[in-house]
Amino acid sequence: MNDTGSSNRGPARARGAGARVCRRGACPWPSVHALSTPSMPRTWLGPLLAFVALCVVWGYSWVLLKIGLLDAGPFSYAGLRTLLGACALLALLPLLRRPVRVGRWRELVVLGLVNTTGLVGCSQWALVEGAANRTSILVYTMPFWTLILGWRLLGERLRGLQWPAVAAAALGLCCVLNPATFAGSPRSTLLALGAAWFWALGVIVVKRIQSRGPIDLLALTAWQMFFGGLVLCAFALGADEPAVHWTPRFLTVLGVTALVSTGAGWALWVYLLHRLPAGTASLMTLMVPVIAVISSSWQLGEYLAASDLAGIVAIVLGLALLAVHALLQHRSVTGTAAPE
DSSP, rough: OOBBBBBSHHHHHHHHHHHHHHHHHOOOSSSGGGSSOOOOOOOOOHHHHHHHHHHHHHHHHHHHHHHHHHTTTTHHHHHHHHHHHHHHHHHHHHHOOOOOOOOOOHHHHHIIIIIIIIIIHHHHHHHHOOHHHHHHHHHTHHHHHHHHHHHSSSOOOOOOOOOHHHHHHHHHHHHHHHHTTTOOOOOHHHHHHHHHHHHHHHHHHHHHHTTTOOOOHHHHHHHHHHHHHHHHHHHHHTTTOOOOOHHHHHHHHHHHHHHHHIIIIHHHHHHHHHHHHHHHHHHHTTTTHHHHHHHHHHOOOOOOHHHHOOOHHHHHHHHHHHHHHHHHHHHHOOOOOOOO
């Protein structure tokens, strides 16, 4: 690790400033950037193993989300897995010596309606008619909608690499949506984009929650997921979905997506953010939608047209530019260089 500070105390002050910048919303990624941004760790073994596990778990979970719909309706499945995942996280909090009661329940309910009911509900519903590979890519356009909402609602202007990133995303969306033929299910496409929009709106809501005072990230995630999952279950009852078939296949898929993808996945993500700068962690997780596309295309036999592939490449390029922008911001504020 190389430090450019002129004194022993300089880098420490710079790291504190970097944490303040991320809390104010400079990072264009999800709520996880509320954590202070640490310097690069001296050993990469732990973060590297966590990164590989997280990318595989979150990427492959899109295949399982599609399979789960064979035995349950979208709202029933989404409600069950978010409630089970939230309970797993709540049980994990005392073991990690994190607070369970965080207060501010009204804010958590609002966040749950946006970040769980909206995001998870729309993405799961999109998978009913849509392919998992196209749906995952469209949902992962969230950072671009975050920039737009941040500009409109928070007055945050686009800077530096954010401009070409948005341009690449727009080009990618045009390729994936294919306006000439509007490939894929129109409803699935709109639901996937709606999920991305809800995810982006959730980022804005989290920024406003954090502006009113610090809050533990893992506890916030668990409680908002719990409240949003309750609403999803209510939707399932109101929509009169068919009864869940409690087959061994569904129990396996539900257990993996709830306990591994949600519970263990979020714990790994928080671990990565404690060990790596937020921009570096975001850059690494670009592999999640890539693994989702590859695994769903392979196991589910989902065909990707040439326009889909071109659009995916453009969107991933845009995501990479956003992550590099966040990483450069971190380095300019902290004066910390990446390890060689």
